[in-house]
Amino acid sequence: MIAVTQTLPANAAQAAVGTVLNIMDKWACSEKEKMALLGIGRSTLHKYQAAPASARLSPDLLERISYLLNIHAVLRILFENPENQYGFLRMPNKNSFFNGKAPMEILSSGLMSALYEVHRHLDAVRDGQFA
Template sequence: MGISGLKAAFNILEKWGCNADQMQAILRLPKATFYKYRNDPDSARLDRDQLTRISYLLNMHQALRIVFENPDNVYGFMRKRNHNPYFHGRAPLEVIESGDFAALYETFRRIDSLRGGLW
């Protein structure tokens, strides 16, 4: 999943409207490494934490694709304010852009639960 997952994660984050700083924080990549991997993803050497972050991003995207048919919702959901517990009026992207692993995990759990068993 490493390199192909990283490429997919970059694509998803871009479609979610993330800027470079947000992507770096979410993926836990230092600035120079981020730009190196963006320009040459095949050179990526990812650690377990980064691979897990990528996995959560890919699974969030998959869950959103299952729940929503409209691409505007699939890609726009992460920027929409959410007033459910945990988000407290923040957009999911605002929560995960902190780069905090627990925030990424908790956001993944809540988005994944939207599927409600839908496959």
């Protein structure tokens, strides 16, 4: 897993905010989903979208960014075409963990455990474990 930690230079960690916002745009995330995924409020989201370098990099935000970047990385490994790389999270999934839900339905709960579990299950598919 890519670890985005407080030991990164501030500009590198803040660049990760801009990157993850771009990824969420490609995932067609609504404002509400972006807020849930990042664990932030509407005004903070608008501030970060306007100026990613203004992001306050709390341990919670850094952990969320790490999971989101890792989910993106796994999807790029699993799928060659951009339609699946960016659309998979919206597709209903019959894996027992997803139980017919699209992964974004689980992610948009905003729970850190949802980010962890979706990443873990996608990573297991990448490893051929089909957890």
